[in-house]
Amino acid sequence: MFRTHTCGELRAADSGKEVTLSGWIQTIRKFGSITFIDLRDRYGITQLVLDETLTEAIEKQNAGREWVIQAKGMVRERSNKNPNILTGDIEIAVSEFKVLNKSAVPPFTIVDDTDGGDDLRMKYRYLDLRRSPLKKNLELRFAINRAARNYLSDKNFIEVETPYLISSTPEGARDFIVPSRLNAHEFYALPQSPQTFKQLLMVSGFDRYFQIVKCFRDEDLRADRQPEFTQIDCEMSFVEQEDVLNTFEGLIKSILKEVKGIEIQGAIPRMSFADAMKDYGNDKPDTRFGMLVKNLKTQHTVHLQTLNESTFDVFNKAETVLAISVPGAAEYSRKQTDELIEWVKRPQIGMGGLAFIKYNQDGSCKSSFDKFFTPDQLTTFAEFCGSEKGDLILILAGKEERTRKAISELRLLMGERLGLRDPEKFNLLWVTDFPLFEYDEEDNRWVARHHPFTSPKPEDVQAMIENSPVITDKENYLQHPYASIKANAYDMVMNGNEIGGGSIRIYQKDLQQKMFAALGIGEEEAQQKFGFLLGAFEYGAPPHGGIAFGLDRVCSILGGSDSIRDFIAFPKNNNGRDMMIDAPGPVAEKQLKELNIKLA
RNA sequence: GGAUCGGUAGUUCAGUUGGUUAGAAUGCUGCCCUGUCACGGCAGAGGUCGCGAGUUCGAGUCUCGUCCGGUCCGCCA
Numbered sequence: 159m160f161r162t163h164t165c166g167e168l169r170a171a172d173s174g175k176e177v178t179l180s181g182w183i184q185t186i187r188k189f190g191s192i193t194f195i196d197l198r199d200r201y202g203i204t205q206l207v208l209d210e211t212l213t214e215a216i217e218k219q220n221a222g223r224e225w226v227i228q229a230k231g232m233v234r235e236r237s238n239k240n241p242n243i244l245t246g247d248i249e250i251a252v253s254e255f256k257v258l259n260k261s262a263v264p265p266f267t268i269v270d271d272t273d274g275g276d277d278l279r280m281k282y283r284y285l286d287l288r289r290s291p292l293k294k295n296l297e298l299r300f301a302i303n304r305a306a307r308n309y310l311s312d313k314n315f316i317e318v319e320t321p322y323l324i325s326s327t328p329e330g331a332r333d334f335i336v337p338s339r340l341n342a343h344e345f346y347a348l349p350q351s352p353q354t355f356k357q358l359l360m361v362s363g364f365d366r367y368f369q370i371v372k373c374f375r376d377e378d379l380r381a382d383r384q385p386e387f388t389q390i391d392c393e394m395s396f397v398e399q400e401d402v403l404n405t406f407e408g409l410i411k412s413i414l415k416e417v418k419g420i421e422i423q424g425a426i427p428r429m430s431f432a433d434a435m436k437d438y439g440n441d442k443p444d445t446r447f448g449m450l451v452k453n454l455k456t457q458h459t460v461h462l463q464t465l466n467e468s469t470f471d472v473f474n475k476a477e478t479v480l481a482i483s484v485p486g487a488a489e490y491s492r493k494q495t496d497e498l499i500e501w502v503k504r505p506q507i508g509m510g511g512l513a514f515i516k517y518n519q520d521g522s523c524k525s526s527f528d529k530f531f532t533p534d535q536l537t538t539f540a541e542f543c544g545s546e547k548g549d550l551i552l553i554l555a556g557k558e559e560r561t562r563k564a565i566s567e568l569r570l571l572m573g574e575r576l577g578l579r580d581p582e583k584f585n586l587l588w589v590t591d592f593p594l595f596e597y598d599e600e601d602n603r604w605v606a607r608h609h610p611f612t613s614p615k616p617e618d619v620q621a622m623i624e625n626s627p628v629i630t631d632k633e634n635y636l637q638h639p640y641a642s643i644k645a646n647a648y649d650m651v652m653n654g655n656e657i658g659g660g661s662i663r664i665y666q667k668d669l670q671q672k673m674f675a676a677l678g679i680g681e682e683e684a685q686q687k688f689g690f691l692l693g694a695f696e697y698g699a700p701p702h703g704g705i706a707f708g709l710d711r712v713c714s715i716l717g718g719s720d721s722i723r724d725f726i727a728f729p730k731n732n733n734g735r736d737m738m739i740d741a742p743g744p745v746a747e748k749q750l751k752e753l754n755i756k757l758a
Numbered sequence: 759g760g761a762u763c764g765g766u767a768g769u770u771c772a773g774u775u776g777g778u779u780a781g782a783a784u785g786c787u788g789c790c791c792u793g794u795c796a797c798g799g800c801a802g803a804g805g806u807c808g809c810g811a812g813u814u815c816g817a818g819u820c821u822c823g824u825c826c827g828g829u830c831c832g833c834c835a
Contacts, residue, residue, distance in 0.1 A: 185795080185796090185797095187793095187794050187795065187797055188791080188794095188797095189791055189792050189793070189794065189797080189798095190790075190791045191791090191792060192791095192792045192793070192794090193794095194793075194794055194795065194797090196795070205794090205795070207793085207794095209792095210792090223785090236793085237793070238793055238794075238795085240794090242795080243795085246795085249793095263785080263786065264768095264785095265768060265769070266768085266769060266770090267769080267784080267785070269796090272769095272770095273769050273770050273783095273784065273785080274769070274770085275769075275770070275827085275828095276827075276828065277826080277827050277828085278769075280827095329835055330834085330835040331834050331835070332833090332834085350834095350835080351835095353835090375834060376834095377833055377834040378759095378832080378833055378834075379834090380829085380830080380834090381828090381830090383834070504761085504762085504830090504831095505760080505761050505762085505830095505831070506761070506762085506830055506831050507831090508831085596835090605835070606835050607835070608835060609835040610835070611835095612835085677835095731827075731828090732827085732828075732829080733826095733827090
């Protein structure tokens, strides 16, 4: 027996007990003939005290940080208690100890606030995971996992595993490809999600399915994106959108309650895609704060006329003019406004500039374009923007899409600066009524906004069946009937992050074929790639729909971090490399030959 | 595919206008220390300034290229 207790559990009440602990040496503090050792394991840190004899013994062995030792001794209450650790009231008066394993000096300190840089910690991830913050993150992930499993199990969902070696499909992200040795010149693909399999399970009658499952997408990475990531993947039969939303509101509420002790009261608010774009410039609004986007070029307002009467071409000639009113920022200095202007001019934002109006406390307005408008007109702007005295109104003008994206980013930046994005506040939102299709300029065709299995709203089905997907007038693709078809799709948004998304699926063969056709997938290709699904739809497919949550992202938000890597035991860097095992790497010539692969 | 920031001691960083022997903190090693818990004190070791060219009397510093890492845009149904 290596231990009778862990390093996190002994308290003053245990005084007098003879115990054995095993763990890693966190630090050694030596005072001549007495030595203190902080012994660490997964559960905590306990102080060991070594007398003169044992101090000599451990010195002889040159024991240091991260050595693994076993210590036997008596628990005793400390004279100097340490309130910073849970076991701070006691210490172990060691009677004997044993070195279980030596350790090299670690390349960085194994403490909460480590001195190690990112790449070093990635390379020695197994050491980084000894640190308490990382350990807590993995524990949080497990708690979320467990809460999800419990909730879904209680609701009669069945967890079913689906294959990882599947076939490549058109549409969507780039696939990871796996060569098949037994089938020369053929390849598997790793699943971007278990989408079609879960639909087939619905056809099989498993009317409530879930799976906590790895998905793979070979696209460029970000702090919140890994090539392999985990979804809580769910599907239900005999449901409408309302049923799905209700069921999974329950899931996220249950997770928040179990993991953070937060009870969300009432239904999760809903917002249409159109309103989200209009009010936030974004399909995943951060609703922790207001600062809504106002369109100064809206028809039917006096403001358009004001604009047109002036000679301010920056506004007049722009496709759109969008503004936000930043509370209490009228005091911004020239330096601060200049800095914002530079910020919007960065290539990633790409605006030509930024106009602003300071709505001063005394009711006067001072703008960066004073000479084009009368003070009254500026005040009218401010009122239209819903500004209070003391606000700073930031205005961007330019091309529709770029300006919308820019004002959205600017809003988030200002929200951040004003401290309105509290990481301990969790705001949930359903975004609904997404368009079914998006226009792909490059190929002049329609692509699925969600995926090709998403059903159109019932009232839009007719428009899809009756009209050809062909776009004749590229300039005015928005006039095409497909542009206004709405999808039975929904996203769950938390604090400005999409944490889940799903849809009611197509379950009729004809409509699914029409969908493939709309996306430019020919009959032959559809048969070859999705024949199994179309076949299944011939044998009594029930109406069904579902959702998938991004587990990594949920973890990072609940854990108050911007990076999902902190919540993945062995993550990859932004080039998709595992810096610890140094993958990917080359393979032996023999392996390639077996696979019939010749490298270019 | 593009933008941007970084790479100097084991580690985290500083390094002035291009100028003599490249510094600090921490870690490491040795000695001292009986109540520390970020222990303390003294001493010491530790550097291919990512790599390669170039400019220059002289490059950690300037230029070009390249590799590696971070963040972002495109991309991610």
